[in-house]
Amino acid sequence: MHTEPLYRQLASHYLHAIQAGTLRPGERMPSVRVLMQRHDVSLSTALQVCRHLESRGVLEARPRSGYFVRPQARAGLAPASEPVAALPDPARYVGIHQRVSDIVARGQAATVHTNLSGASGAPGLYPTEPLKNAAIRALRQHPDLFGQGVPTLGVPEFRAVIAKRALAARMNLSADEVLITQGCIEALNLALRAVAQPGDVIAVESPGFYGLLQVLESLGMRALEIPTSPQTGISLEALELAAQTYDRIAGVVVVPNLQNPLGAVMPEAHKERLVRWCAAQGIALIEDDTYSGTHNDEAPLSALKSWDRDGGVIHCASLHKTLAPGMRLGWISAGRWHARVEMLKFTQSRPNEALSQLAVADFMASGAYDRHLRRLRVMLRDQREQLAEAIATCFPAGTRLSVPNGGLGLWIEMPQGCSSATVFDAALREGIRIAPGLMFSNSNRFDGFIRLSCGFPYTRALDQALRRLADVVRRAG
Amino acid sequence: MHTEPLYRQLASHYLHAIQAGTLRPGERMPSVRVLMQRHDVSLSTALQVCRHLESRGVLEARPRSGYFVRPQARAGLAPASEPVAALPDPARYVGIHQRVSDIVARGQAATVHTNLSGASGAPGLYPTEPLKNAAIRALRQHPDLFGQGVPTLGVPEFRAVIAKRALAARMNLSADEVLITQGCIEALNLALRAVAQPGDVIAVESPGFYGLLQVLESLGMRALEIPTSPQTGISLEALELAAQTYDRIAGVVVVPNLQNPLGAVMPEAHKERLVRWCAAQGIALIEDDTYSGTHNDEAPLSALKSWDRDGGVIHCASLHKTLAPGMRLGWISAGRWHARVEMLKFTQSRPNEALSQLAVADFMASGAYDRHLRRLRVMLRDQREQLAEAIATCFPAGTRLSVPNGGLGLWIEMPQGCSSATVFDAALREGIRIAPGLMFSNSNRFDGFIRLSCGFPYTRALDQALRRLADVVRRAG
Numbered sequence: 001m002h003t004e005p006l007y008r009q010l011a012s013h014y015l016h017a018i019q020a021g022t023l024r025p026g027e028r029m030p031s032v033r034v035l036m037q038r039h040d041v042s043l044s045t046a047l048q049v050c051r052h053l054e055s056r057g058v059l060e061a062r063p064r065s066g067y068f069v070r071p072q073a074r075a076g077l078a079p080a081s082e083p084v085a086a087l088p089d090p091a092r093y094v095g096i097h098q099r100v101s102d103i104v105a106r107g108q109a110a111t112v113h114t115n116l117s118g119a120s121g122a123p124g125l126y127p128t129e130p131l132k133n134a135a136i137r138a139l140r141q142h143p144d145l146f147g148q149g150v151p152t153l154g155v156p157e158f159r160a161v162i163a164k165r166a167l168a169a170r171m172n173l174s175a176d177e178v179l180i181t182q183g184c185i186e187a188l189n190l191a192l193r194a195v196a197q198p199g200d201v202i203a204v205e206s207p208g209f210y211g212l213l214q215v216l217e218s219l220g221m222r223a224l225e226i227p228t229s230p231q232t233g234i235s236l237e238a239l240e241l242a243a244q245t246y247d248r249i250a251g252v253v254v255v256p257n258l259q260n261p262l263g264a265v266m267p268e269a270h271k272e273r274l275v276r277w278c279a280a281q282g283i284a285l286i287e288d289d290t291y292s293g294t295h296n297d298e299a300p301l302s303a304l305k306s307w308d309r310d311g312g313v314i315h316c317a318s319l320h321k322t323l324a325p326g327m328r329l330g331w332i333s334a335g336r337w338h339a340r341v342e343m344l345k346f347t348q349s350r351p352n353e354a355l356s357q358l359a360v361a362d363f364m365a366s367g368a369y370d371r372h373l374r375r376l377r378v379m380l381r382d383q384r385e386q387l388a389e390a391i392a393t394c395f396p397a398g399t400r401l402s403v404p405n406g407g408l409g410l411w412i413e414m415p416q417g418c419s420s421a422t423v424f425d426a427a428l429r430e431g432i433r434i435a436p437g438l439m440f441s442n443s444n445r446f447d448g449f450i451r452l453s454c455g456f457p458y459t460r461a462l463d464q465a466l467r468r469l470a471d472v473v474r475r476a477g
Numbered sequence: 478m479h480t481e482p483l484y485r486q487l488a489s490h491y492l493h494a495i496q497a498g499t500l501r502p503g504e505r506m507p508s509v510r511v512l513m514q515r516h517d518v519s520l521s522t523a524l525q526v527c528r529h530l531e532s533r534g535v536l537e538a539r540p541r542s543g544y545f546v547r548p549q550a551r552a553g554l555a556p557a558s559e560p561v562a563a564l565p566d567p568a569r570y571v572g573i574h575q576r577v578s579d580i581v582a583r584g585q586a587a588t589v590h591t592n593l594s595g596a597s598g599a600p601g602l603y604p605t606e607p608l609k610n611a612a613i614r615a616l617r618q619h620p621d622l623f624g625q626g627v628p629t630l631g632v633p634e635f636r637a638v639i640a641k642r643a644l645a646a647r648m649n650l651s652a653d654e655v656l657i658t659q660g661c662i663e664a665l666n667l668a669l670r671a672v673a674q675p676g677d678v679i680a681v682e683s684p685g686f687y688g689l690l691q692v693l694e695s696l697g698m699r700a701l702e703i704p705t706s707p708q709t710g711i712s713l714e715a716l717e718l719a720a721q722t723y724d725r726i727a728g729v730v731v732v733p734n735l736q737n738p739l740g741a742v743m744p745e746a747h748k749e750r751l752v753r754w755c756a757a758q759g760i761a762l763i764e765d766d767t768y769s770g771t772h773n774d775e776a777p778l779s780a781l782k783s784w785d786r787d788g789g790v791i792h793c794a795s796l797h798k799t800l801a802p803g804m805r806l807g808w809i810s811a812g813r814w815h816a817r818v819e820m821l822k823f824t825q826s827r828p829n830e831a832l833s834q835l836a837v838a839d840f841m842a843s844g845a846y847d848r849h850l851r852r853l854r855v856m857l858r859d860q861r862e863q864l865a866e867a868i869a870t871c872f873p874a875g876t877r878l879s880v881p882n883g884g885l886g887l888w889i890e891m892p893q894g895c896s897s898a899t900v901f902d903a904a905l906r907e908g909i910r911i912a913p914g915l916m917f918s919n920s921n922r923f924d925g926f927i928r929l930s931c932g933f934p935y936t937r938a939l940d941q942a943l944r945r946l947a948d949v950v951r952r953a954g
Binding site: 132143215348 | 574578595597599600601602603605606608609612613616617620621622623624625626627658659660662663666670674675688691692694695697801802803804805820821823824825826827829830831832833
């Protein structure tokens with residue numbers, strides 16, 4: 001269904017090699033003849049590979065010499081700044097909801113032709129047709145579905161599929177440990193309510209997903225913002241220092257893989273160290289594993305939960321970004337808090353409706369899901385690279401950017417002196433909506449940043465909008 | 478679609494008159510000839526009316542004299558006791574979850590052939606086929622549904638239909654004030670979180686829906702249990718006395734129409750007085766209006782919200798009992814707490830999935846919904862009456878019962894000395910599951926009661942099970 005043509009698969013293979021630096025700018029691309037022999041493909045396919053990469057701006061043809069790796073504009077961008085490893089600010093009650101709501105309301109009220117503020121993809125990224133058909137099949141197979149109570153904890157087939165797929169991220173869950181929730185956001189609510197009380201301190205990544213800060217605010221918990229690297233994720237040194245210095249930390253929430261907004265992936269050693277440190281300190285560790293499926297690399301990223309030995313890690317995830325933004329399907333494996341989370345889910349919203357679980361269990365049990373994920377990864381990577389390349393080409397000097405290996409957004413450090421609040425307003429006047437850095441922390445520390453979605457195909461219209469946005473940033477500097 | 482045959486409609490009409498006491502036991506039923514003239518029906522239809530009522534045990538034929546209203550066994554039952562109007566116990570932290578969970582777990586572990594413990598109906602009560610078709614239509618009309626984010630606050634068409642239907646309960650809501658939730662239980666959570674903090678006192682009906690007590694427990698709030706009459710609902714005197722005597726009450730939660738488990742309907746004067754008293758005291762009033770659609774009478778019951786003048790009433794409802802137990806569709810109109818509830822819903826679970834809202838909006842906008850409700854009312858009333866009649870016939874002397882005018886259950890006061898805990902266990906051993914009175918209060922005050930579901934057709938098997946249950950109660954006395 002979503003099987004890529006052979007030339008696209010090979011093009012991806014070489015694009016990957018170029019991005020990884022295996023083939024460097026200026027180096028010669030293996031010749032068409034080499035490609036034919038090496039991959040056992042026709043002349044036409046080998047030529048298509050090179051022409052595709054040329055059309056994408058990755059290769060350039062030199063007369064009578066063949067194809068060469070083109071110098072990438074993004075190579076000229078400095079990576080986003082690393083946080084200064086130091087003692088974080090003390091934990092605070094979060095007061096971000098009003099700020100975020102104002103920004104969202106202004107964004108919604110404006111006439112916007114290019115919306116880069118979100119963190120999900122265009123409908124075309126998702127297998128809407130087969131999911132629709134799976135839902136219709138489920139309705140026909142279960143004619144009394146709407147006349148019967150919903151299954152406790154979730155639909156067994158769906159829970160079984162989730163447990164099975166967790167194996168790839170090195171987790172060993174049984175279906176009984178998987179509780180289906182209303183998206184990852186409900187899973188995070190349940191996790192926090194299970195491990196902490198109002199007033200308690202929760203350590204979070206900074207910058208981090210504003211939705212989590214809003215949850216903490218609504219639960220009356222205090223956020224301890226831990227500096228987080230665009231490369232390696234949460235600073236373990238800063239976390240440990242904060243734990244020694246301040247009030248007891250009741251829980252830590254991290255996105256270990258393709259963190260939002262940074263796109264950081266924690267190194268394996270960091271993951272292990274964090275799990276062990278939390279276990280030793282008796283601190284609950286909550287992971288939000290929403291983005292792993294968008295990784296460039298097909299090899300699955302490991303979950304923090306895979307290092308869990310005593311049930312101290314709560315794993316939360318969803319299909320919102322990787323399969324179906326229109327379904328509210330998340331889940332939680334709550335380790336030693338399982339019974340409490342089960343109670344809280346029951347009292348908070350009862351089990352989820354069955355239909356979308358049945359449809360997705362059907363889809364995920366087939367090979368269609370893996371084919372979809374392969375296509376999603378390639379499309380997102382292409383969109384991300386094209387967006388990064390355009391930023392490198394047209395944003396003002398002093399712009400910094402680390403292009404992550406997955407995720408749905410880019411986190412852009414604007415030249416010194418630019419304010420995301422100003423850029424947000426000025427961009428809206430141009431019909432362009434972005435996510436200002438101000439949303440990603442309780443402090444104003446990230447006012448110099450913006451997040452742009454790479455969930456959309458890089459069209460000519462998007463290119464033009466991006467150039468207008470670059471002018472906005474230039475004027476704001 | 479659900480149109481009843483003419484003879485059934487007439488039979489219902491006369492059954493209603495008999496139940497209302499317009500035709501009394503021993504009185505003569507209008508003759509076949511009178512029925513023919515009065516309703517302009519054939520001899521065959523008029524005969525079917527009488528024979529149907531005879532087969533249901535409502536009429537008896539006397540040779541050469543015609544049909545007479547049969548003395549009803551349930552007329553011999555005393556109504557359930559009224560609460561002693563006095564000062565309620567002080568508010569307490571709720572500790573009911575463990576008790577309820579144990580009871581539910583034991584019920585689920587047992588081999589049960591007759592489950593009367595629930596408060597929803599058999600699938601046959603609900604229009605599963607047209608709802609399934611509406612869902613398939615919605616999927617075809619919105620092919621990208623699963624690929625797009627879910628609509629904020631809920632699907633506009635569904636919110637509009639809810640607002641329109643609220644007019645019948647004398648509420649004047651705009652669609653903008655209706656926020657779609659995961660069933661009524663999420664609506665109650667949001668309402669309580671909006672008006673109160675952990676530790677605050679919430680007044681509730683006693684006996685009352687155990688799900689609400691579990692919500693209070695999970696939110697760390699204290700329940701002030703107010704004595705509640707099987708006839709007129711919550712005791713306003715007891716509520717007022719408690720407010721003068723104890724800590725400040727942050728909110729009151731009531732089910733004004735067909736309260737669970739009692740089936741009480743608050744008189745109009747009580748509804749108005751409660752709304753005015755709460756407004757004067759500055760106490761938030763939360764109403765759970767889940768059961769109104771099951772009322773015997775087609776004339777809609779008024780909502781507390783219809784007396785609200787200053788936004789102090791929060792209206793919560795769902796379609797779980799009246800349309801589709803398999804959908805988690807509820808809603809909330811939060812009056813002056815609207816913005817806070819909107820924020821809490823967003824942070825707690827994000828907006829609901831669209832599909833079931835689209836399907837139900839389609840179904841409710843047609844005449845099919847009213848036809849369904851008429852059929853549901855008649856079926857539930859018949860089932861309820863048959864169950865009550867059987868209880869009157871076979872339960873031991875000293876059993877008391879007030880048969881409500883709607884709802885999905887009967888609240889039975891067993892003879893002095895019977896414990897619902899004992900009856901629950903003994904009934905389970907017979908393969909019969911019931912809801913023990915112990916579940917409906919934080920105290921043990923209702924251990925002498927059981928709740929039985931009338932959601933199922935009164936079959937021979939059910940009749941036999943009920944007779945066995947009667948023996949269980951007799952032995953427990």
